[in-house]
Amino acid sequence: MSKVIVTDHPLIQHKLTLMRDKNTGSKDFRQLLTEITMLMGYEITRNLPLEDAEIQTPVVNATCKVLQGKKLGIVPILRAGLGMVDGLVNLIPAAKIGHVGLYRDPETLQPVEYYCKLPQDIHEREMLIVDPMLATGGSAVAAIDVLKKKGATNIKLVNLVAAPEGIEEVKKYHPDVDIYVASIDEKLNDHGYIVPGLGDAGDRLFGTK
Numbered sequence: 349m350s351k352v353i354v355t356d357h358p359l360i361q362h363k364l365t366l367m368r369d370k371n372t373g374s375k376d377f378r379q380l381l382t383e384i385t386m387l388m389g390y391e392i393t394r395n396l397p398l399e400d401a402e403i404q405t406p407v408v409n410a411t412c413k414v415l416q417g418k419k420l421g422i423v424p425i426l427r428a429g430l431g432m433v434d435g436l437v438n439l440i441p442a443a444k445i446g447h448v449g450l451y452r453d454p455e456t457l458q459p460v461e462y463y464c465k466l467p468q469d470i471h472e473r474e475m476l477i478v479d480p481m482l483a484t485g486g487s488a489v490a491a492i493d494v495l496k497k498k499g500a501t502n503i504k505l506v507n508l509v510a511a512p513e514g515i516e517e518v519k520k521y522h523p524d525v526d527i528y529v530a531s532i533d534e535k536l537n538d539h540g541y542i543v544p545g546l547g548d549a550g551d552r553l554f555g556t557k
């Protein structure tokens with residue numbers, strides 16, 4: 349069954365509150381999302397495998413730890429997921445970046461796919477799907493479906509804010525996928541928006557309506 353890891357460090361909670369505030373403009377919203385994603389990255393990468401390396405410090409020869417060089421991939425769900433790429437790439441500069449384009453039909457709330465470009469060696473990589481909002485879960489389930497069809501077997505989902513309904517949907521269809529989230533909010537409203545949430549993440553990131 350999917351594990352749900354809530355990364356609720358005080359710095360993350362403080363920055364998320366600033367993002368939720370409707371008076372926060374696009375420039376600060378983008379910056380805060382990058383900062384929070386970096387902080388979440390600390391937890392997401394906690395179990396990366398290490399190996400020994402022989403080095404010389406200025407004092408002695410020493411056996412120290414380095415990353416084994418596990419292959420990672422980052423896949424933002426367009427558009428809003430783009431806001432979570434820089435924070436992770438700052439930590440994992442060698443990661444490959446794929447893109448899955450999905451928008452949620454405002455009437456049916458069903459995800460509509462319009463773009464897909466993924467690393468060819470996706471089956472060898474740990475793939476991190478990023479999207480600030482997990483609402484009904486339809487977009488996340490569809491994105492995971494796409495990656496699995498292309499051969500991915502090791503997938504984590506990274507969201508900023510999730511509704512309980514979205515978490516249940518991912519667990520139901522993809523119980524092998526762990527979910528990292530900064531906050532589990534109260535519920536969805538009648539229009540499928542997360543409450544209290546932060547509004548439309550894509551519009552706030554990019555300054556569109």
Ligand SMILES: O=P(O)(O)OC[C@H]1O[C@H](OP(=O)(O)OP(=O)(O)O)[C@H](O)[C@@H]1O
Pocket residue numbers: 425426427428429450451452453457459479480481482483484485486487488514540548549550551
């Ligand atoms: O869990 P769901 O109910 O599927 O909703 C979540 C999706 O909705 C938002 O994208 P949106 O459709 O607004 O597209 P955008 O990123 O282009 O704004 C958000 O970024 C998620 O991808």
Ligand SMILES: O=c1cc[nH]c(=O)[nH]1
Pocket residue numbers: 428481483540541542543545546547548549550
């Ligand atoms: O609250 C929500 C739900 C879906 N998409 C968003 O951007 N915000």
Ligand SMILES: [Mg+2]
Pocket residue numbers: 428548549550551
């Ligand atoms: Mg949007």
